[in-house]
Amino acid sequence: MLSLNATLAAQQDEQIRQPLMELVSSQFIEDIPFDGQYFNSSTTKEEHPSMIALSNGRLANVFIRPGGKIYLIYSDTDKIEWNEILLKDETGEVYHVSICEISTNVIGIFYVQYSSSTYRLKYMLVSDVGVVNTDGTIIESYAAATATVASANVIKLIDDSYMVVYQHYNVSTEIYSIMERTSADFITWSAEAAIILTGLETTSKKDNPSLVDTAANGLILTFDYVDDIREDGEERVNIYFCESLDDGATFDVPVAITEKDKYGDSAKHPLTVEKLDGKIILTYYDETTVLRASGLLTDGWIADPVYGNCSEESGSVVNMHYDPSTGRLYMTLVRAAIGGKPCCGVIVMDVVTWTVVRTYNTSTTPAYSSLYESEFIFWQKDQGEGPYVPISVVGKSWACLINDEDETIIHYNFADNETWSLVKNIDHDIIGGINSTYVDASAKRFYIYWSHRSPWGKCYQTIGYIDITETADPVSGKYTWHEIVRDYEWGEWQIAGGLKVFQIVPEADIIILACYGSFGDAVQHLKVYSLSSGNIIKDYNSDDTPSFHRYGCAWPVYYNGHIYGDVLYTSTHGQGDRRGLMDIDLSSDMIVYHMPSWASLDNYQLMQKVSMEDGRIAMIVNVAPKGVGVFDSRDGTWIHWGEDTLSGLSSGMLASLGPIEYDAETGNIFVGSMTSADEGVFMFNELGAYKIAKYLIAEYDTLWFFDEPANMIIGYNDYELSPAIDSSGVLWSTWTRIDGTEYSLKWDSENPNFNLSDYVISGSEIKVRWDVESNNKLSFQCSHGHFFDPQNLMSILSGVLRKKRKITLRFGDKISGINYWQDQGTFVITSTSLSYQKGDYPIISVNCEDKRCLWRGEIVATEAYADQWPEAIISSILQTYCNMESTEIQIDDISNRHKIWHQFIGTTVKKAVQEILEHFGYFGYMNVDGNFVAKRLDPNASTDHEYSDLSKSIGFTSDDSFSDFTNRVVVKGEGRYFIEVLYTQESVGSLNGTIGWWGEKIVKRVYYSEDRERTCRDPVLEVIQSVADFEIFKMKGGGTQYISSVDDYEKWIEITIEAPNLVGIMIANVILILATGIFAMACDWGKFCGAMIFALSLLIGTLFYMLGCVATYNYNIFAKPIGHEKQTFQNEANDFPTQRELDGQVITQSIDDPFCYTVTSCGDVAGYEMDVLIAQRNRVKFGQIADLRIEIGDVILRDHPYSGEEIRTFMTNLDRRYKKPSGPGKTDGYFLDDVQGWRQIT
């Protein structure tokens, strides 16, 4: 039951109401920085806008297109729609147009026109809708050989006169001045006068002057000024500020309000407007050639869980790739201290906003194994693609793959690692360790290159892949290795050493493996294999191909049938003329060398390379002059960007360069810096400097005090803002945006709440729905659909009903002339629909849901919650995954709560929260204040509101269609602890073998499993073949076998097998043989010779038989395997009356509940569910006059419409419908509630 204002609450009981409705559109994020909208999709260049807010409510914006064309874009007085009109098609070109209001409906335009080597200051007067009143008229002309003028800015002063300032450059004296002119009527202008700027060099450039006449304190002049200029022309530019208290006759000493102290780092184009509260907003843009991001500069940079911030520990970007489809840059960082190079994380940056999106390390969710924090992660060894980031341990057998799209990490372990609990999950017979990896995101393959230098003078190379889409075998947990190349025919020193020697080129179906170096003075190879077959295609070496460099090729890159790589200079072996970039034509095998043009060196160290996909190759140059080099294969030319040629780069940043990437769409070049002092990543654009729009707010208090600068626009290609403040105090701005080579105008405004109430169509229904089982929903229809159409770029309102906007709804009552309001909640626009059809007025239909519609994102794994109250877990999940503030989560202590031990895996926020609440018999919803609250789902709750009669009731329906015949609920749960269990006896091992006659006693240990980890109890020996069965052994009683020992840890038994000792018999036999033999030697004298010989042969035969005989044994071992299982609990609730009514039939519903740790808990949950099932059989629906006091979860008491008996209903659904009559004189309006719920039967 909601607590309303007392007057409003009382009004809910009245029969005559005056309903109120308010629908407001706003956005969830801060208005500034702006993201902006284009005025059109034209590709014609648009720039130099000048915007003002007119007193009649219109916004007027003039700008220039090439060929001297001045355009006006203006809004209607309600600021709903933009209109564009060509004002002037000048001869030659027009520069720097500026605008001010002359009078209601009249605009004055001041501009600089250039033609026939002459600059001209001109003005024109137009109406507020672009009708030219006075055509372009020359104020003064300047011969370009004598002087230039530029950057005009005109304003209307508080005394209704006009003043213009502009840059003036005297060609002969080389003096830069800021000139001013004044006019009383915008037609007759005074002679120009130079503004005296005390303390500034006259010959230093001053540009982009602008004025604002403040009510707070006089006239303010701002401009940009070249503080210093380097010999190569690089400038250091700052914004200066000065004031005049005598209407511009004199200005005080200019002071710099920006602090640019590096060449090539400039602040330009200030423009100031005064807000209604007297503060001023000064907009400008930073122009910088290089953007950097690092732990010291960028929020969200990864924090190494072991060593602290990567940057503080000299974290280096060692592997990097750019995904053009998402605009994300992926970087793997290591701690670059001396010694080990542990991985300290992976950073995902959004290049458009130049901010960190996400990080991965051992403490994030998901996390990779701590193994990667303890082993060597090497430079330029792991090449990712798309959302995939590989990490591998160099020379070892472990690699993992991050999928940033799904936010998952798979560990591929080619060997066990006990320290970090990694279990081998790929079977293979590869010799060596991982050298490099490569991801082909399109083919979903994770390639791994293995290398090994054997002690027998051979190098082994193995290449294969893992299918990224493969899931581990459910039984073995293993993945499959697909081998492509196994090449053991490399010489001892022909190992692919160095960095980034392994390239997969799917589009050419090849694998490149390069060797490089002077190890052992060996002839080095570059081999090309077929990616599909693994067959070797090319084997370049100086023995077979004399033009190939003897010491091989490093950092190869493929483009259009050529491989380009660096060479290591040597004057020996006839290689003296080979320097720079080796260029191998794979079709003709022709090899040439391209020497960079920026220096004459033996070794250029042309390291990491990337194809720019247009015939150019960009590469790291890691020897002075260090930087980035570009070789253009189309004409053989070179470009070098270094400290001397690209301001913004420093020697520190260039000291040790790592990976390089390129975005062909924008021209951005990304370079990972591995320098300890200037770690991180930097980006520059081949097309020019970045422009980052900023603003400063200043307040006057005897002086103007400026706040810290902040970003005005998201991105780094937006400049020359023209801000305007409308009569409501809302800040509007237009500016020039560079998209690659295209210049377009964009606009944006502070987004004050937009009231949609007057646009809601009379006769259409606003419907808001609350339901205990689903998200709150809101639907409505608005007129002016063509203006709200998100696809109508010329509409200022096109963003108001865009998907993802926030809608706030209020209902209320007008009581005695006063409006009383009650919030109905906040919603997110989920869909809009609009169609244009001739003859039909365009109406836009809008559907919204509450914030829970954003809770559909998958949670890979939450933290493992242990010993936590349910409210705390819900709060943690919502704050972690939904960016909700703690104040937005208002859950009182759950009445029957108990602590929870659980980790949610592979679920969604919504499901996780719902699971917890349902366990306790609660439901959650977003209340009318926009907060998440939970209520007990109690069909037997006490009454919240009672209606004394049926004067407000509209109809009544019994509806048990949602119910069934279930009359027993069984809930199963598991205990939190594992208990030991014994499984049925089974065969757990076998033993067989042989034993000799000499009294052998052997003890055999038999483990219950091959991995020697399985535990079993109560072992039993089944003798299949006993040693006692051996006939010879029977001569001495036979042998024995028995279990002689059982492992204390129950992993093995020992079986002792004993054979009888037949040595005595053997000796007796030997003696008998000897005796018989001796006796037989003299058998000539008697007749016993033959018998003796026969006896002797028998004895000898017996001897040999005994010597050779062994007994065979064969045993089977049975035991009871020991396992550990969580204890299972179960309890039930019964609806006995229904069971009786169904003649004893029991219809059971079973529920598995992960939070039931006890029998009692199972019983509680079963009871809640049974209550709901019974309640569903008593479901009712009825309508009534809207009552703003009620909400779902309330219990309403009203009368039955026929019998008059009391009906107490737990409200599960509430639809509130508001309709204003469809027109004057119509009576079809209403404001009603449709209630559904469970009738309490007590």
Added chain:
Amino acid sequence: MANQRLGDYVFVFNPDNMSVVETKKLVGKVNTDQGAAIFEWPAILQGTEFVLSWNWMYETQYSILRKKYIQTGVTFEWNPQTGGNTYEVVILDMNGKYFETLLHGGPYRENVEMLLSVNSQMSTTTTTTTTTSTTTTTT
């Protein structure tokens, strides 16, 4: 009563019937189980519709009014010559029938109806009686 004016045209014949132009309250009435609920919203003028009807008129007047009817994107000031307000109106619909007579040579229209919607109330004006403007407007 002086002749009414729509935009720059002064009627030769005033309407024979005319509904009153006045604000109207927005109301909703819903029957309940034991009574009724009444919902009221403030009275409005914008969007209020009214009808001007003529038993017959000259074809000339009909043509002039029809030209105004088929224009889009424009509103007209309507002076009902009731000694009170004038109104900014939009012509929503117009209908008439052919009406040939023996006694008069020119073509006529009969049962002419014009449906108008008020956009706003304009300032109070003085009643004018310039019937001679007919000639001007028909030329």
